[in-house]
Amino acid sequence: MAVKIHGFIEGTQSEELMKLLLTLASNWGDVFDTSKLKVVHLSGAMTNVVYRITWPKNGSENEERTVLVRVYGEGSDIFFDREEEIRTFESISSHGHGPRLLGQFAEGRVEEFIHAKTLSAGDLRDPEISALIAAKMREFHNLNMPGSKNALLWPRMRKWVIEASSLCSPEQAKEFQLEILENEIDALEKELSQSDQNVAFCHNDLQYGNIMIEDETKTITLIDYEYASYNPVAYDLANHFCEMAANYHTDTPHVLDYNVYPDLEERRRFVQAYLSSTGQ
Template sequence: MGASTNKENRLPREVKDALQLLASDWDDVVDSKALQVIPLKGAMTNQVFQIKWPTRTDEVSRKVLVRIYGEGVEVFFDRDNEIRTFEFMSKHRQGPRLLGRFPNGRIEEFIRARTLSASDLRDPNVSALIAAKLREFHELDMPGPKKVWLWDRLQNWLNAAKRVCPLEEAKAFRLEVIEEEISMLEKKLSGCHQHIGFCHNDLQYGNIMIDEETKSITIIDYEYASYNPVAYDIANHFCEMAADYHTEMPHIMDYSKYPGWGERLRFLRIYLHSSGSKEPRDTEVDQLLKDVEKFTLASHLTWGLWGIISEHVNEIDFDYKEYAKQRFQQYWMQRPELLGSS
């Protein structure tokens, strides 16, 4: 994430109050009101800021992360669920600790680790660490019903897209046939062999951090997290390798960067072999590879619909409509190859 220093008056009063209250408990902070605010770029749902205070120790500052929830995004996920997930992760040392809350956001521990860049996802060493961490994530025993959310979410987002979309735009995106596509995908991809786990559902590089010293990976931002087929989560991660949200045109996907057959195979072998599992059988790897490929279609529909809705509800400077267009194009292009002519 890029950063540029800004005045603290960017923050609403209740956020500053919550931050000052937090800092007043820290003995090493010189002045709880002397906070420096640095907006972090790359978030597409919330506004995210790094907050720093000078301390009595030379050249060391106290840092936290402030997350202000985006307007209109309740259509995408249940904020209470997301907060429950965050608290669970925090308690199980899976992500940053929760330090405080205010009406439309929260204060999190600032993890002393580096957010990954687009090119990191293609680095074999980093990719291997992500594969092992993702398996650990999928095996978390999250409280609540362990039902698959993917198909209901697609249907809900389709309904929301139809509500906000002008007629011409809905026609251009062929929204009238997407309901059938969702039903067809659900039938074809809901085999009894599907492994269901707790999925992140948005594993792009900006949601993964690495501690350069310990080489430990932390997965952050759980807005979209839910139980789902693990093949869907992996497929979504592979699709994200085509994205770079820190270019002049962050909405453009470059599918030449989608991982090749060898890269995908390696990732899946490491994924299946981690968590103390025995060496996976070739048939097991092949089956997962096939499932992951088919689930890329569900990923394209998910983020295509997300783009259409975001165009109408989100203020962040990002060409959501063009992004949606690419995801739908990719869906229609890959569909015959992955599912036959049905």
């Protein structure tokens, strides 16, 4: 089974993935012929490499079976707990949201393929699409997920600063002002943590590449839950507004253009759609 899938994944990973795909195909009653696998690299993922894999369905030449394979990016585990992400993925799926988890291998997983279009940066500014995103976000926030219900925002940022400090030289730590960052996190937590704050299960990464839409039904699906956790609802909304200032398909994807940050009317319209989506 040491078959390479068109050279995109090799060695032990390839063997594990091929065994997993063979098991899935057998469970579905498909004839799994590796020579007929089609592999397409999908752009847009930030921390992983994602592929669409298809093969003939039930031996048919006219129908195809399609799955999504996600290969984890090197070093991405620094930012989140991969085991916790998988538990979150499965729990969200059990609530009827997002794709189903079909299987795992050492460096990635196989997911149900969602037949929908990934949004572009410009789509976030479309009033109709924006209202649909707001309603879906409200649904997401209403999920009752297992585990701690405490906001993860502050300890997560402190952990990232510690990780950055361990990877930086003293000169780099000074250049990036990591010591000041620690103080800023403390000040922000003190200023922004209120007793009446609404904490709910948040996506925490609602950039356009993590939002899909089915054109005919106008159904929104949120994907990629690597950063999902309980957090202040206001943080998830504010983060989504910041994502409107991002374009990850440029030479400087990490630089946000706050000249295109949503104005007061756009933000008001989004929040109104969010609040009114449950009939209130």
